[in-house]
Amino acid sequence: MSSKTQILIFLLSLFTFSSIIDPSLGSTGGIAIYWGQNNGDGSLTETCDSNKYEIVLLAFLVQFGGGREVKWNFAGHCGDWNPCTQLEPEIKHCQAKGVKVLLSLGGAPSDPPKYGLSSAQDAKNVAKYLNDNFLSGQYGPLGSVTLDGIDFDIEVTDLYWDDLARELDIFRQSRYFYLSAAPQCPTEPYIYYLQKAIQTGLFDYIFIQFYNNGQCEYSTSAGTSLLLQSWDKWASLVKSNNSIFLGLPANVTAAGTGYIAPETVISDVLPHIKQTPNYGGVMLWDRYRDKEADFSGKILPYVSKSNVLLQTVTAVWEGLFEGVSAALHSIKASQ
Incomplete structure (x- = not known):
């Protein structure tokens, strides 16, 4: 030869x-945190300077779609429905440190619902609004920022979220940004609200909420068995290019049910889920509770894959x- x-x-x-x-x-393996629903969160700058988080999710854009006036609520951080341009330097500070900053859509439902999409055309309109105001660098509600992506924390209706994901994907052909979804943990009889959207395979991160859902969360009676069974089901359902995160309450008061002590997460949960090829890390609700309990600080050394x-x-x-x-x-x- x-x-x-x-x-x-x-x-x-x-x-x-x-x-x-x-x-x-x-x-692989980082921590994502929701920020913005309590003044006790501290500033974005302080949050990112803690060096605990890979992703910060700004919560929430609470009203949009169906012809509604677009509104956001950051719980007093900068005026609930006024332009929040004072966040611009803090967002840019986080990004300069390598922390991804995403805007989260939705949140807890209200009666009547404040958000939702009425048609495929409505999804297209909302996607353009999000791109123009948060993803393009043009001046918008948060100043002249180019956020790292959009999070779907949807808890009302399953209509047209897949269309919104596809429309946003069109915009990221010219400048890539991330899409994430935060479904609740039940997978049967269907994935609440976000099944069709997740099935598009367009989401980089899936933050699965393993709390407030008795059939798939930790409990003192079932231990971690239901949670781990649900995790394995999720791992088999989502696309291999979608990183899945274990979503947990950051302290015992952060959710109604499903709290797991950090020691149990370290000993009984992380060793199992880190074997999943598309394991992405841990998501915590929320920064205010995490700041109180330092849940992230306790688990951080164990979150990354070997x-x-x-x-x-x-x-x-x-x-x-x-x-x-x-x-x-x-x-x-x-x-």
Whole structure:
């Protein structure tokens, strides 16, 4: 076999390996936090400077769609329904630190509902509003910001959210931003409200709420069994490119049911769910409660996946490049 043939084989193996193995694998695992529903959250700057969070979700855009006037509510951080431009430097500070900042749509339902989509055209209109006001860098309700994405925390109706995801996906063809969904944990008889949207496969992150749902959350009687069964079901349902997060209340008062002590999360939950190929980390509700309990600080050292795979991939890559270098040297010497 000639030296030229050998180098071609090596280059082919390099290409094949790179198409199968993603060198970023093994570094997965961060914490996402909802911010904005209590003045006790502290500022966004303080939140991001804690160095605990990979993603901060601004909660919430509470009114939109169906011809409604668009309104947001950040619980007194900057005036509930007034332009909140004072957040612009704080958002940019977080982004400069590598923290992704997303705007969350929806939240807890009201009677009558304040948000919802009436048609596919309505979804298109809302997508354009979100892109123009929060994702494009143009001046909008939060100042001249380019947020890192949009979160669907939808708890009313299942109509047209898939259309909204597709319309937003069109806008991110020119500048990529993230889409996330925060469904509740039951998967049967259907995924509440967001099934059709999640089935599009367009969501980068899925923050599954394992609380306030007795059939799939932790309890003193069932322990972690129902939660882990539900997690495994979710892992089999979603697309492999969707990172799934374990959504938990940050302290015992953050939700009605489903609180798990950090020690139990560390010993009984994380070792199981971190084996899931598309495990993404832990989502917490919310910053105010987390600030009180330091749930994130207690679990943070255990959230990331082991870097053994990353080290293995790096070593193989180095071996391949050394092989290519040796083959090139051999060809040069034979000439």
